[in-house]
Amino acid sequence: xSTEDSDLLRAFVLESRDLIAxxxxxxxxxxxxxxxxxxxxxxxxxxHTLKGASGLFDMAPYTRLLHHAEDLLSGLEARGExxxxxxxxxxxxxxxxxxxxxxGLEARGALPADAEGLAAALLSRLAAPTSKAAVARExxxxxxxxxxxxxxxxxxxxRLAMETAAAGRxxxxxxxxxxxxxxxRGEDPLRLVLQVPDLLHVKAVTDEPWPELSALDPFQCRLxxxxxxxxDAGDLEHHFRYVVDQIAWHSTGxxxxxxxxxxxxxxxxxxxxxxxxxxxxxxxxxxxDTRQARAPVSMLRVEQGRVDLLMNLVGEIVVIxxxxxxxxxxxxxxxxxxxxxxxxxxxxxxxxxxxxEDLQAAIMAVRxxxxxxxxxxxxxLVRDTAQxxxxxxELIVDGETIEADKNVVEGLAEPLIHMVRNSLDHGLEPPAxxxxxxxxxxGRLWLSARQDNESIIVTLRDDGRGIDxxxxxARAVERGILAPDQALALSExxxxxxxxxxxxxxxxxxxxxxxxxxxxxxxxxxxxxMGGHVxxxxxxxxxxxxTLTLPLSMAMSQIVIVEAGGGQIFGVPMGLVAxxxxxxxxxxxxxxxxxxxxxxxxxxxxxxxxxxxxxxxKANAADRSILVIRTGTELVGLAVDRICDSMKTxxxxxxxxxAIIRGFVGTTLLGDGRVLFVIDPRELx
Amino acid sequence: MPIAYSPGLARFEDVCGPxxxxxFLDWVRSDPRPRVDLSPGASPHAALLQVLLAARPDxxxxxxxxxxxxxxxxxxxSPDPDGSAAAPPPSPTSNRALVS
Numbered sequence: 143x144s145t146e147d148s149d150l151l152r153a154f155v156l157e158s159r160d161l162i163a164x165x166x167x168x169x170x171x172x173x174x175x176x177x178x179x180x181x182x183x184x185x186x187x188x189x190h191t192l193k194g195a196s197g198l199f200d201m202a203p204y205t206r207l208l209h210h211a212e213d214l215l216s217g218l219e220a221r222g223e224x225x226x227x228x229x230x231x232x233x234x235x236x237x238x239x240x241x242x243x244x245x246g247l248e249a250r251g252a253l254p255a256d257a258e259g260l261a262a263a264l265l266s267r268l269a270a271p272t273s274k275a276a277v278a279r280e281x282x283x284x285x286x287x288x289x290x291x292x293x294x295x296x297x298x299x300x301r302l303a304m305e306t307a308a309a310g311r312x313x314x315x316x317x318x319x320x321x322x323x324x325x326x327r328g329e330d331p332l333r334l335v336l337q338v339p340d341l342l343h344v345k346a347v348t349d350e351p352w353p354e355l356s357a358l359d360p361f362q363c364r365l366x367x368x369x370x371x372x373x374d375a376g377d378l379e380h381h382f383r384y385v386v387d388q389i390a391w392h393s394t395g396x397x398x399x400x401x402x403x404x405x406x407x408x409x410x411x412x413x414x415x416x417x418x419x420x421x422x423x424x425x426x427x428x429x430x431d432t433r434q435a436r437a438p439v440s441m442l443r444v445e446q447g448r449v450d451l452l453m454n455l456v457g458e459i460v461v462i463x464x465x466x467x468x469x470x471x472x473x474x475x476x477x478x479x480x481x482x483x484x485x486x487x488x489x490x491x492x493x494x495x496x497x498x499e500d501l502q503a504a505i506m507a508v509r510x511x512x513x514x515x516x517x518x519x520x521x522x523l524v525r526d527t528a529q530x531x532x533x534x535x536e537l538i539v540d541g542e543t544i545e546a547d548k549n550v551v552e553g554l555a556e557p558l559i560h561m562v563r564n565s566l567d568h569g570l571e572p573p574a575x576x577x578x579x580x581x582x583x584x585g586r587l588w589l590s591a592r593q594d595n596e597s598i599i600v601t602l603r604d605d606g607r608g609i610d611x612x613x614x615x616a617r618a619v620e621r622g623i624l625a626p627d628q629a630l631a632l633s634e635x636x637x638x639x640x641x642x643x644x645x646x647x648x649x650x651x652x653x654x655x656x657x658x659x660x661x662x663x664x665x666x667x668x669x670x671x672m673g674g675h676v677x678x679x680x681x682x683x684x685x686x687x688x689t690l691t692l693p694l695s696m697a698m699s700q701i702v703i704v705e706a707g708g709g710q711i712f713g714v715p716m717g718l719v720a721x722x723x724x725x726x727x728x729x730x731x732x733x734x735x736x737x738x739x740x741x742x743x744x745x746x747x748x749x750x751x752x753x754x755x756x757x758x759x760k761a762n763a764a765d766r767s768i769l770v771i772r773t774g775t776e777l778v779g780l781a782v783d784r785i786c787d788s789m790k791t792x793x794x795x796x797x798x799x800x801a802i803i804r805g806f807v808g809t810t811l812l813g814d815g816r817v818l819f820v821i822d823p824r825e826l827x
Numbered sequence: 828m829p830i831a832y833s834p835g836l837a838r839f840e841d842v843c844g845p846x847x848x849x850x851f852l853d854w855v856r857s858d859p860r861p862r863v864d865l866s867p868g869a870s871p872h873a874a875l876l877q878v879l880l881a882a883r884p885d886x887x888x889x890x891x892x893x894x895x896x897x898x899x900x901x902x903x904x905s906p907d908p909d910g911s912a913a914a915p916p917p918s919p920t921s922n923r924a925l926v927s
Binding site: 320324325330331332333335336341343344345346348352353355356358360361363364365 | 845848849851852855856870871872873874875876877878880881882892894895897898
């Protein structure tokens with residue numbers, strides 16, 4: 143594959159994902175509101191564009207499947223029918239298949255090996271309504287199953303000649319009615335017809351006689367081509383793959399025995415007739431398979447304006463850079479006093495500082511993505527899951543336009559899926575139970591995002607049965623997470639938090655949806671890995687709310703610089719620091735042989751960074767500087783020698799052999815060139 | 828130029844694209860005895876085919892592609908343009924003068 147080809151494929155992968163998402167969304171709105179014409183049109187457009195784009199590549203199953211999905215939709219539209227639920231489900235499955243194939247294309251540059259089979263299975267399910275649509279479309283020209291008139295009218299001598307030339311192979315009579323606007327799309331129907339493999343007969347006609355020359359518009363295609371070919375059905379299908387919708391097709395068997403076949407659809411569906419196409423596809427597949435699998439490339443699509451801003455900033459940097467040799471010359475010639483020079487240098491620094499800040503902001507903006515990129519999959523997920531569970535659920539999404547760093551947005555997908563499944567599976571009750579409890583039969587699920595300073599807050603709320611603290615306590619004891627007396631001592635709100643404990647699952651039976659004992663623990667782990675935290679509130683009978691708080695951007699982070707071990711400095715991510723304190727040594731308590739202190743009526747254990755890092759302890763001081771660190775839902779104090787400063791910086795993760803060292807988030811450079819280790823106190827403590 | 832025009836004769840050479848269609852239509856309409864020479868290898872676009880089929884000019888020779896020839900089978904073939912083989916330099920006035 144040449145570079146342009148692979149660029150084209152990459153563009154297709156990106157575009158098709160959007161189109162598939164768009165089509166799924168429209169399908170779901172159509173299901174809710176079958177008369178929504180706008181959704182129907184959007185769905186149709188998305189399918190059409192997707193089909194068109196897929197035609198650029200050699201992937202017949204993809205194009206064929208979408209072509210028939212589109213056909214089905216246009217049939218419904220033409221007959222003024224609504225989308226039946228089972229058809230919607232089939233169409234959604236087609237989109238799933240397309241989505242899976244798109245992933246395959248991205249990874250290997252080819253459709254997966256089972257694409258042909260999957261396409262055939264889906265096509266057979268689309269078939270019943272499609273063939274009706276096809277009949278409706280082709281009525282008048284070539285009713286399905288009967289020879290078109292022009293085939294009957296062929297001169298017997300030339301017919302005999304063709305049959306002789308075909309030597310027993312079936313003859314395919316093709317009526318090709320190019321679209322009126324074909325020329326504007328760069329098609330040349332004549333060339334396409336003349337290049338038909340094994341062409342035996344061709345004629346160009348028009349539906350109506352040609353107009354006066356003065357009224358002739360040469361750019362509006364009025365031609366209808368009639369062609370007969372003895373080529374393989376698959377080859378012909380391949381030849382006309384871009385104009386499948388403009389072809390009507392009739393095949394006759396061997397000499398003198400016309401076999402009625404059902405127009406294009408039957409031709410494509412009939413496995414025997416499709417043999418040829420399978421063969422050609424195998425050939426096409428064999429080549430790409432020899433290529434090595436490529437790792438999916440992470441792509442970023444950026445608004446033009448944001449790149450323009452970057453460009454301007456680069457221009458400013460160049461201007462500042464150009465002023466420096468001039469300054470150097472002045473120093474060389476001793477033209478100014480050191481004081482003047484220092485002032486000028488500081489001026490340049492101030493300019494550079496401003497540009498650097500702007501650049502930072504601009505590059506962050508480039509990495510920003512709307513939440514809708516992850517939210518858009520949920521309407522579908524909720525619908526399918528609810529259907530499978532026999533529950534009625536209404537999903538209310540809010541805040542899709544809120545933007546956050548690409549990594550944050552992408553990283554949210556997995557925990558959110560867990561959470562949504564949990565809510566559907568355990569939270570929301572079946573309709574009967576809800577009605578009995580005086581709630582509306584349809585459960586409600588709110589998914590929202592909002593921005594709060596440097597954080598993004600994603601909330602998932604349901605109005606289901608909530609979490610039963612007693613059941614949670616019992617389960618925690620059963621699982622050996624807590625001793626019975628410890629469990630009883632927990633407040634209701636604290637007991638609920640036990641669902642985050644590793645190895646906890648309240649589901650009575652492990653369902654195929656969630657409840658594999660990883661659920662909320664996995665959510666917490668992945669959110670914390672992104673530098674965020676999870677909070678859960680639940681009221682028995684009224685529902686639960688899970689709140690994820692995440693940094694807006696992971697590129698830049700605020701860190702606190704602390705001193706330990708007599709002069710060594712370390713960084714601590716600001717996101718983990720709940721507060722900083724100075725406590726007189728006298729106020730520290732010892733509980734069960736461990737140091738602790740009281741913070742707003744709560745006992746907080748205290749650890750010493752010096753002890754953890756095996757550094758010399760600080761000589762006796764009157765008070766302790768303490769960082770209060772948030773670890774999950776608990777607080778832990780971390781005593782350091784001194785709390786110095788905070789700074790905004792880019793923390794680089796540990797690489798190479800250092801990557802296995804635990805307890806460090808990464809490193810960053812200080813202004814004087816020293817390396818600052820940024821610790822992860824949660825792992826250290 | 829894929830189509831070379833001279834009074835009474837348009838000669839198609841190589842690939843003749845759809846952008847030629849308008850000019851060709853104008854020429855066919857203005858020329859009193861339009862004749863078209865599809866030289867070997869000439870490949871007209873479907874837009875030009877439409878003009879050929881609608882205007883039915885004489886063909887100097889049938890095209891060498893048998894299928895293109897089949898499509899254009901209804902067009903009359905006249906190997907000789909009424910005796911005047913070599914056409915003088917094209918100009919609208921001389922064109923009219925020739926006919927009158």
